[in-house]
Amino acid sequence: xxxxxxxxxxxxxxxxxxxxCRKNSLWPMPFATACCGIELMATGASRHDVAxxxxxxxxxxxxxxxxxxxxxRVVMKMMPVLQRIWLQMPEPKWCISMxxxxxxxxVFDTYSVVQGIDRFMPVDVYVPGCPPRPEQLIQSIIDLQExxxxxxxxxxxxxxxxxxxxxxxxLR
Amino acid sequence: MSLDExxxxxxxxxxxxxxxxFRGQRRVVVPREAIHRVLRALKEQYGFDMLxxxxxxxxLDYPDATDRFGLVYLLANTETNERITVRxxxxxxQPSVPSVVGLWEAANWLEREVWDMxxxxxxxxxxxxxILLPEGFEAHPxxxxxxxxxxxxxxxxxxxxxxxx
Numbered sequence: 001x002x003x004x005x006x007x008x009x010x011x012x013x014x015x016x017x018x019x020x021c022r023k024n025s026l027w028p029m030p031f032a033t034a035c036c037g038i039e040l041m042a043t044g045a046s047r048h049d050v051a052x053x054x055x056x057x058x059x060x061x062x063x064x065x066x067x068x069x070x071x072x073r074v075v076m077k078m079m080p081v082l083q084r085i086w087l088q089m090p091e092p093k094w095c096i097s098m099x100x101x102x103x104x105x106x107v108f109d110t111y112s113v114v115q116g117i118d119r120f121m122p123v124d125v126y127v128p129g130c131p132p133r134p135e136q137l138i139q140s141i142i143d144l145q146e147x148x149x150x151x152x153x154x155x156x157x158x159x160x161x162x163x164x165x166x167x168x169x170x171l172r
Numbered sequence: 173m174s175l176d177e178x179x180x181x182x183x184x185x186x187x188x189x190x191x192x193x194f195r196g197q198r199r200v201v202v203p204r205e206a207i208h209r210v211l212r213a214l215k216e217q218y219g220f221d222m223l224x225x226x227x228x229x230x231x232l233d234y235p236d237a238t239d240r241f242g243l244v245y246l247l248a249n250t251e252t253n254e255r256i257t258v259r260x261x262x263x264x265x266q267p268s269v270p271s272v273v274g275l276w277e278a279a280n281w282l283e284r285e286v287w288d289m290x291x292x293x294x295x296x297x298x299x300x301x302x303i304l305l306p307e308g309f310e311a312h313p314x315x316x317x318x319x320x321x322x323x324x325x326x327x328x329x330x331x332x333x334x335x336x337x
Contacts, residue, residue, distance in 0.1 A: 076305075076306060076309075076325065076326045076329065077305070077306045079326070079329050080329070080330075083332050087332065109320070110320060110321065110322070111311075111313050111318070111319075111320065111321060111322025111323075111325065111326070112305070112313070112322070112326070113326075114326055114329075119327075120329050120330070120331050120332065121331075121332045122332070122333065122334045
């Protein structure tokens with residue numbers, strides 16, 4: 001290189017480096033309420049091994065997590081619990097809505113089931129399927145990694161942009 | 173005392189009671205005014221010491237139905253292994269029946285569930301609160317005039333936006 005860096009020294013933007021660290025050490029919070037949770041467990045197990053993408057450290061305390069994976073249908077009575085856990089997670093944090101139930105309510109078009117968690121809390125990646133295969137969940141984690149690399153900042157407030165504050169009104 | 177004798181004795185004691193049989197299952201239909209006395213007699217005199225289930229049916233828009241809500245008590249005699257179904261009917265407005273928590277403790281949560289889902293009051297229940305649906309839910313969703321997708325109750329939940337923490 002023209003600047004003549006010594007051997008073993010890499011020049012990059014600090015922003016890029018921090019995002020690279022973050023995206024390769026996601027700590028998921030498994031919010032598994034239904035059969036999607038079984039596929040989530042399979043994703044963490046040896047055959048599919050999500051450790052290959054740095055997201056194997058499932059933590060059951062929201063204080064230690066930065067990736068919420070909502071796996072399964074969420075009912076009215078559970079939504080305040082989900083929101084409370086989401087608020088307890090430290091920034092920066094991301095959310096994957098796994099399966100059609102979490103994303104849209106799925107076949108449960110009833111008075112009690114929330115018709116998509118994105119009406120009441122933010123979601124980054126939606127995974128279709130009923131339930132999705134582990135490969136689909138891994139793909140969503142890869143997509144999320146791309147998003148983190150693209151949007152990440154050092155301030156930990158990636159989403160301060162007011163255009164991103166409002167949930168889609170037409171859906172509510 | 174066999175089940176036939178029990179039902180005969182019950183009909184002598186309560187002339188309003190009607191009896192029927194369907195595929196070997198015996199059931200008695202009791203007017204609402206007599207339901208608590210009949211259930212007390214079944215427990216204390218005829219040995220039906222177990223309340224297996226207590227549930228309700230909404231007969232709104234049902235052909236030939238004269239009453240709206242049918243309450244169903246499934247009783248069992250654990251000594252003789254006999255079972256009997258007791259039914260009664262209640263109507264709008266403010267459907268209510270006397271609570272049987274004093275007879276069978278098992279009725280406590282079952283009556284709360286029927287109150288939650290059908291809005292039938294159980295007079296004398298020690299703690300008649302909702303058991304399945306969240307506090308503050310207005311409707312009784314197993315009534316047939318309640319829409320399947322609800323009346324917008326879940327849309328009253330708070331919305332959390334990006335950046336709130």
